[in-house]
Amino acid sequence: MMLSVPVLSLAALAQLMPMHLWLAEHGEVLSVGPTLAKLLPDLEAGLEGRLIGARAGQSQDPLTAIQSAVGKNRRLFLRVQEASDLVLRGHAVRGEDGTILCNLGFGIGLHLAIRMAGLTDADFAPSDLAMELLFLHEANRGVLTELSRFNDQLAQSRTVALLQAQTDPLTGLGNRRGLEMALSMALRATGDSSEAPVPFALVHLDLDHFKQVNDRLGHKAGDELLRAVGAVLQAQVRKTDTAARIGGDEFVLILSDLTSRRALQNLARRIIAGITALSPPELAEFQVSASLGIIVWKGEREVQPEDLLAMADEALYESKRKGRCRATIR
Amino acid sequence: MNSLINRAVEEFLRAIYGEGLVQAVADEAAVAGGVDALPAMDTGAAAMGRAAFRLSKPRSEMFEDLGAWLTQIEPIRRLLRFSGRDFRDFLLRLEELPGRAHLVLPSLQIPRLQVDAAGQSIWVVLLDPNDSWQFVLAGLIRGMADDYGALCLISAESSTIRVDIWDEQFAKGRNFCLQGSPGAGRAFA
Incomplete structure (x- = not known):
């Protein structure tokens, strides 16, 4: 049984396929879909100068491109001459009377076409996913923008939290955790045998007569003194060094690449002088100063951070035993 | 999300x-x-x-205001306008809303919706009843009625929002063109 083919009026064809292009056998334009006509208003006058075959390596002549797509049952790509980055895509069939019917679409150039022709929802066939594509595009952009904002915020909070977790709020120096991290890092730098170890000096510093400041002048005076000591230490170390308050009136410095005993002795003297200058005049008989224990580490031995700290602590107690206000360098 | x-x-x-x-x-x-x-x-x-x-x-009023406020955020308004060429079409296609949301944010659980219509009345039924979502949706519909320029009465029944459309072209709706402005991605300043 032969099925009879529906015969469509031009109006019905335009409604069903708003992006169609109907050609006579030799290329005269018989009908242009309304949406395609919005994009190329004078296409009815002919293909020449308006569309170009866009398949690489094939003829640029639009009719040849269309006929070739029909003959080989291939996809058809036609570039819009006045907007070279807009390539229409589609397919084409030949009718029994020899005429050619093409159905075209915008593909990924949809946004460009909308901008060029001011298209609206009504210009797309309901079966066309153009509206869904536009929806998804905008929705994704919105969500991505929001998510990247979240990410930035999280990264920022994380940085602040990390910094806070390693900082002594009173002095703004590092705290014990910050020191432990810096010390591990200084020691780890030598783990890789390819690099020469960077030696450093570890300074353990304890204030002399700090207890008397707290007891006689109050904790507020004590806190102010600690803050001032922090500033003195900060001023004496370089950017690459670490200064930390690890508890009460105990401070630790990591001085990168500083191993000369003379240089360390001079630095100790400057620090002690700076701290002595902070001594409250009310406490004449208990002048505040500092005792230091310094360990020079040249990378010659494997050592744990806590062992190094213990050695610095011992050196510090030797300074205390010998009468305070001095540095012991080992 | x-x-x-x-x-x-x-x-x-x-x-x-x-x-x-x-x-x-x-x-x-x-x-x-x-x-x-x-x-x-x-x-x-x-x-x-x-x-x-x-x-x-009342909580209901807060959630409704939230829904209406969302329709005033340009990128969100645009996404909603993509789902219907006029107010009635928008309402009839609300069934697609959970699917659309799922396409973009798979973890966002919007309750499934079923839309019924008779004459000038449209019922939006929440198949998974949820008070908060129902109020937000009612506010959203109120906001979009303004956006399309439609005059309607919105009333809540149990897990159903009823919309009686009096006049679809009561006022001039807000402008909508497919081509968004370059800054359209940013939802909140």
């Missing part, structure tokens, strides 16, 4: 009631045991409840 909902709630409270209320609600949430200290709000829904209590407003 809870964080997006929380942020929408936060921005809504900030836009309508000011920074003071946002801070008060956030502080309250923190005191109530917000372990997750980073986002200032615990969850959007809880924040809405706290705000409603502070403002002595």
Whole structure:
């Protein structure tokens, strides 16, 4: 049984396929879909100068491109001459009377076409996913923008939290955790045998007569003194060094690449002088100063951070035993 | 995507009631045991409840206002306008809303919707009844009626929103063209 083919009026064809292009056998334009006509208003006058075959390596002549797509049952790509980055895509069939019917679409150039022709929802066939594509595009952009904002915020909070977790709020120096991290890092730098170890000096510093400041002048005076000591230490170390308050009136410095005993002795003297200058005049008989224990580490031995700290602590107690206000360098 | 909902709630409270209320609600949430200290709000829904209590407003009204406010955020309004060429079409296609949301945010659970129509009346039924979503949706529909320029009466029945459309072209709707502005991606300033 032969099925009879529906015969469509031009109006019905335009409604069903708003992006169609109907050609006579030799290329005269018989009908242009309304949406395609919005994009190329004078296409009815002919293909020449308006569309170009866009398949690489094939003829640029639009009719040849269309006929070739029909003959080989291939996809058809036609570039819009006045907007070279807009390539229409589609397919084409030949009718029994020899005429050619093409159905075209915008593909990924949809946004460009909308901008060029001011298209609206009504210009797309309901079966066309153009509206869904536009929806998804905008929705994704919105969500991505929001998510990247979240990410930035999280990264920022994380940085602040990390910094806070390693900082002594009173002095703004590092705290014990910050020191432990810096010390591990200084020691780890030598783990890789390819690099020469960077030696450093570890300074353990304890204030002399700090207890008397707290007891006689109050904790507020004590806190102010600690803050001032922090500033003195900060001023004496370089950017690459670490200064930390690890508890009460105990401070630790990591001085990168500083191993000369003379240089360390001079630095100790400057620090002690700076701290002595902070001594409250009310406490004449208990002048505040500092005792230091310094360990020079040249990378010659494997050592744990806590062992190094213990050695610095011992050196510090030797300074205390010998009468305070001095540095012991080992 | 809870964080997006929380942020929408936060921005809504900030836009309508000011920074003071946002801070008060956030502080309250923190005191109530917000372990997750980073986002200032615990969850959007809880924040809405706290705000409603502070403002002595019924929760329903707060959620409805949130829905209506969302339609005034340009990128969100645009996404909603993509779903219908006129107000009636928008309502009839609300069934697609959960699917559309799922395409973009798979973790956002919008209750399934079923739309029935008879004459000038349209019923939007929440197949998974949820008070908060129902109020938000009612507000959303109210906002979009304004956007399309339609005159309608919106009433809530149990897990159903009823919309009686009096005049689809009552006022000039807001402009909508497919081509968005370059900055259209940013939902909140």
